[in-house]
Amino acid sequence: MPRKPLTDIDIENFRKSYCEQAYALYQQEDYDAVTIRGIAKAMGCSPMMAYRYFENKEAVFALLRATLFHRLADALEAVPLTLPPLEYLTALVVAYAGFAHDEPHAYRLLYMIHVHQAQDYPETELAQKRTRKILFDATRKAIDVGDLQGDATLIAHSIWACVHGLVSLELANQLTQGAGFDQLFPVMLENILKRHNPRNLA
Incomplete structure (x- = not known):
């Protein structure tokens, strides 16, 4: 069965949760130590999935x-x-x-x-x-x-x-x-x- 397409709300919720996790890691470590891979690991998803929502780390922190x-x-x-x-x-x-x-x-x-x-x-x-x-x-x-x-x-x-x-x-x-x-x-x-x-x- 094909995967159900993501809604705008699904996308918004993921991006919000991803940014919240990035902020949590930033507070624990510092900006330079935070990576897309590290955020994805903490989120329980793959880095490739993260790149579907954000171009790079800079885009995450911009949001x-x-x-x-x-x-x-x-x-x-x-x-x-x-x-x-x-x-x-x-x-x-x-x-x-x-x-x-x-x-x-x-x-x-x-x-x-x-x-x-x-x-x-x-x-x-x-x-x-x-x-x-x-x-x-x-x-x-x-x-x-x-x-x-x-x-x-x-x-x-x-x-x-x-x-x-x-x-x-x-x-x-x-x-x-x-x-x-x-x-x-x-x-x-x-x-x-x-x-x-x-x-x-x-």
Whole structure:
């Protein structure tokens, strides 16, 4: 009897399960140690079967990163939109840092390990843009109401770069010079926002 053709749901479920297994192996070892063959073995299938669903390891982690970017976006979107613009922006930054602290393996895979260029994979790029849009829209809103002054894109990039730098140092256990993340984070954030406060630019 011929094998029943796979449905779109069958394909989606396999790809999802395969990515979950890849993520589990990545957390146990590291990105470089994970292979298509190793994931397939853990899944109980053949590598040849895996290649029916993914071109290569990079494609597996591209889909996985898309999932994790959406998870980060969900965490950011949990911040109440009813907050005043500057409080909302501040809360977003806190939520971003909180995600990195709660899910360090995910954060490293999103921002600290060179896996591939997001634009090479439309699904990953779309998910990444979703997270970026939340921060950039919040920055523009704070500017529109007069809480901040300057170019929204540059300010949003500056905020992200500063927070990412501090988060990365924490995850790499490099904050060993006498001040920890909990001490540095509020000072850094306050200084960034003060730098673009219209009252300080007058």
